[in-house]
Amino acid sequence: MTTPIDRTGTPLVEMRDISIAFGGVKAVDRVSIDLYPGEVVGLLGHNGAGKSTLIKCLSGAYKQDSGDILINGEKVTINNPRDARAYNIETIYQTLALADNLDAASNLFLGRELVTPLGFVDEARMEAETRKIMGRLNPNFRKFAAPVKALSGGQRQSVAIARAVYFNARILIMDEPTAALGPQETRMVAELIQELKRQGLGIFLIEHDIHAVMNLCDRASVMKNGQLVGTVDVKDVTDDDILGMIILGKKPAKAA
Amino acid sequence: MAEATSGAGAPRKSIFDTLELDTRLLGMVGAFVVLCLVFNVVTDGRFLTPRNIFNLTIQTVSVAIMATGMVFVIVTRHIDLSVGSLLATCSAVMAMVQTVVLPQGLGVELGNPVIAPVAIVAGLIVGTAIGAFNGWLVGYLSIPAFIVTLGGLLVWRNVAWYLTNGQTIGPLDETFQLFGGTNGTLGETWSWIIGAIAAAAAVWAIWAGRRNKQSHEFPVKPLWAEALLSALIAGAILGFVAVLNAYQVPEARLQRIFEARGEVMPAGYTEGFGLPISVLLLILVAVVMTIVARKTRLGRYIFATGGNPDAAELSGVNTRLLTVKIFALMGFLCALSAVVAASRLTFHSNDIGTLDELRVIAAAVIGGTALAGGIGTIHGAILGALIMQSLQSGMAMVGVDAPFQNIVVGIVLVAAVLIDIIYRKRAGVR
Numbered sequence: 001m002t003t004p005i006d007r008t009g010t011p012l013v014e015m016r017d018i019s020i021a022f023g024g025v026k027a028v029d030r031v032s033i034d035l036y037p038g039e040v041v042g043l044l045g046h047n048g049a050g051k052s053t054l055i056k057c058l059s060g061a062y063k064q065d066s067g068d069i070l071i072n073g074e075k076v077t078i079n080n081p082r083d084a085r086a087y088n089i090e091t092i093y094q095t096l097a098l099a100d101n102l103d104a105a106s107n108l109f110l111g112r113e114l115v116t117p118l119g120f121v122d123e124a125r126m127e128a129e130t131r132k133i134m135g136r137l138n139p140n141f142r143k144f145a146a147p148v149k150a151l152s153g154g155q156r157q158s159v160a161i162a163r164a165v166y167f168n169a170r171i172l173i174m175d176e177p178t179a180a181l182g183p184q185e186t187r188m189v190a191e192l193i194q195e196l197k198r199q200g201l202g203i204f205l206i207e208h209d210i211h212a213v214m215n216l217c218d219r220a221s222v223m224k225n226g227q228l229v230g231t232v233d234v235k236d237v238t239d240d241d242i243l244g245m246i247i248l249g250k251k252p253a254k255a256a
Numbered sequence: 257m258a259e260a261t262s263g264a265g266a267p268r269k270s271i272f273d274t275l276e277l278d279t280r281l282l283g284m285v286g287a288f289v290v291l292c293l294v295f296n297v298v299t300d301g302r303f304l305t306p307r308n309i310f311n312l313t314i315q316t317v318s319v320a321i322m323a324t325g326m327v328f329v330i331v332t333r334h335i336d337l338s339v340g341s342l343l344a345t346c347s348a349v350m351a352m353v354q355t356v357v358l359p360q361g362l363g364v365e366l367g368n369p370v371i372a373p374v375a376i377v378a379g380l381i382v383g384t385a386i387g388a389f390n391g392w393l394v395g396y397l398s399i400p401a402f403i404v405t406l407g408g409l410l411v412w413r414n415v416a417w418y419l420t421n422g423q424t425i426g427p428l429d430e431t432f433q434l435f436g437g438t439n440g441t442l443g444e445t446w447s448w449i450i451g452a453i454a455a456a457a458a459v460w461a462i463w464a465g466r467r468n469k470q471s472h473e474f475p476v477k478p479l480w481a482e483a484l485l486s487a488l489i490a491g492a493i494l495g496f497v498a499v500l501n502a503y504q505v506p507e508a509r510l511q512r513i514f515e516a517r518g519e520v521m522p523a524g525y526t527e528g529f530g531l532p533i534s535v536l537l538l539i540l541v542a543v544v545m546t547i548v549a550r551k552t553r554l555g556r557y558i559f560a561t562g563g564n565p566d567a568a569e570l571s572g573v574n575t576r577l578l579t580v581k582i583f584a585l586m587g588f589l590c591a592l593s594a595v596v597a598a599s600r601l602t603f604h605s606n607d608i609g610t611l612d613e614l615r616v617i618a619a620a621v622i623g624g625t626a627l628a629g630g631i632g633t634i635h636g637a638i639l640g641a642l643i644m645q646s647l648q649s650g651m652a653m654v655g656v657d658a659p660f661q662n663i664v665v666g667i668v669l670v671a672a673v674l675i676d677i678i679y680r681k682r683a684g685v686r
């Protein structure tokens with residue numbers, strides 16, 4: 001189904017020994033994961049396992065208490081979302097992170113508005129670009145003038161995805177991108193992930209649906225109570241093996 | 257914010273839809289017109305005279321200028337209770353610079369033309385700096401704006417007191433007083449010129465917007481709608497100028513002007529006041545603030561942060577620095593209002609700007625700014641200020657007792673917000 005990933009070179013992203021605590025609660029405890037170009041790595045675990053918190057260190061929403069982040073083998077400091085964007089890291093958050101009172105174009109370009117030569121926001125061009133990319137990602141999308149508050153969960157999701165895709169991400173973080181979607185939209189996201197993968201992006205995909213993980217991901221990292229249970233190649237394991245990792249917090253014997 | 261048309265071919269309903277006018281704004285304008293007409297009837301036509309309209313506009317300027325800044329503050333889910341006190345401090349600084357620091361400290365003789373600009377710049381710097389400091393406390397130290405500015409309300413009112421030893425300082429510099437309404441008007445000719453330029457600019461903006469939409473093949477309004485809108489706006493601007501020009505300078509005052517020039521006033525000579533400089537200042541502020549709100553990144557970030565602060569932050573907006581900028585802008589506008597308020601009085605008084613924070617917040621809220629954040633317009637806030645001032649002046653003209661005036665204004669504020677809530681529910685999202 002997927003071509004094997006070349007993991008001999010330097011990884012696109014390496015997160016080493018990341019720890020972060022919220023007032024004594026260790027949300028993430030010495031977790032190391034990595035990601036290669038053209039690879040999709042699934043992040044799994046119970047609610048509250050620390051998946052979102054871990055990737056938020058990469059997207060700049062949180063700053064890890066300890067541990068290093070390497071991009072293309074070089075150690076980087078990511079203090080805020082602006083830093084992350086400078087490394088072409090784009091994130092689709094579980095909470096979507098859209099400004100409800102603004103329309104799709106304003107949200108898509110938030111923080112990176114297109115401007116006229118005089119420095120004023122170029123509303124018309126942003127809307128035109130938004131129509132273009134939405135035409136590609138979600139041709140049924142029509143509500144360009146309405147504030148995103150008026151959109152359905154799936155429509156909001158496509159705005160968030162369009163934002164990540166439009167700005168040529170090299171590293172894409174998707175935190176439960178299909179949680180609010182119907183079956184058709186879910187298939188659309190799956191196709192999009194495969195398309196982006198072919199283009200050589202690295203994708204961290206947080207996902208509860210093990211079936212989807214088996215289909216879309218090259219490797220899966222499982223977390224429990226803030227700790228990494230293990231990372232496995234999905235070709236080497238079954239659904240039940242991964243389920244066992246999530247529930248029991250132990251790596252399956254044969255893949256260990 | 258963006259009022260672009262939705263998908264092509266959508267069924268058009270009423271004429272308001274075709275004109276794409278904001279129905280909420282229309283409602284406010286309607287309420288204002290009714291208010292004026294009622295007062296005009298009750299006062300036997302004294303309310304809508306050029307003289308009273310002139311006075312209404314110059315009385316509105318100070319609060320309206322600050323209200324435009326308050327829109328940004330409230331849109332980002334903050335509040336500023338210190339604007340009246342900040343105005344007093346800026347006024348005190350400017351009064352002391354022009355009557356003490358420059359003449360006595362630096363030996364600049366009174367009446368020197370540099371006095372007014374230096375005093376104004378000093379006031380603007382102080383206002384901006386204090387505002388930025390407030391913003392830093394709110395943005396970087398995460399103290400709620402309500403608390404920071406409640407403290408500021410007490411602090412800056414009394415800093416102003418210390419700066420002047422609690423004394424009234426005046427008379428202020430003659431050039432400075434040009435910002436005070438009747439002390440500085442443009443006269444009929446210049447008022448017409450400015451009115452014509454403004455009307456032309458407004459019409460140009462409408463047509464430029466249309467061309468821009470067409471160039472991206474977005475649907476546009478029918479031509480007649482666009483033309484009607486242009487005509488309405490141009491007519492309103494020129495009509496306003498005509499009214500201000502119709503307010504005649506009193507004969508005694510004209511005589512004094514001629515005498516000062518060593519000339520004799522020709523018999524039957526009349527002259528209209530025209531556009532007050534302070535009103536021109538307000539119009540400039542309104543235009544600049546509207547452009548900031550709609551056409552700049554700063555404006556985008558203000559509305560995005562108001563709509564969802566976390567989303568704005570995650571999208572790379574530096575919301576802390578943004579808070580500093582917004583409060584600094586508010587401080588700058590307080591200083592600008594201080595120029596207008598002090599020069600209208602012709603002196604700095606200890607109680608200048610007292611209770612202005614409440615008027616300014618009320619103006620913004622009546623004008624449709626939502627305390628929940630993310631929603632508000634500059635023109636709405638100015639209209640809100642105008643409605644409040646009209647209510648107050650109208651009731652004074654009718655002879656309503658002062659306490660009762662305040663009771664009415666209070667009730668109107670609450671009622672306006674209630675109507676707004678009902679309207680928004682009816683209209684669905686917006």
Ligand SMILES: Nc1ncnc2c1ncn2[C@@H]1O[C@H](COP(=O)(O)OP(=O)(O)OP(=O)(O)O)[C@@H](O)[C@H]1O
Pocket residue numbers: 022025027045046047048049050051052053054094
């Ligand atoms: N800002 C915060 N302040 C305090 N505790 C937090 C914060 N964010 C997360 N936590 C805690 O950290 C732990 C991990 O949360 P996280 O959101 O990373 O879980 P998750 O694996 O993404 O779960 P889910 O599958 O439900 O999204 C939880 O115990 C959570 O309560």
Ligand SMILES: [Mg+2]
Pocket residue numbers: 051052053094175
């Ligand atoms: Mg999560």
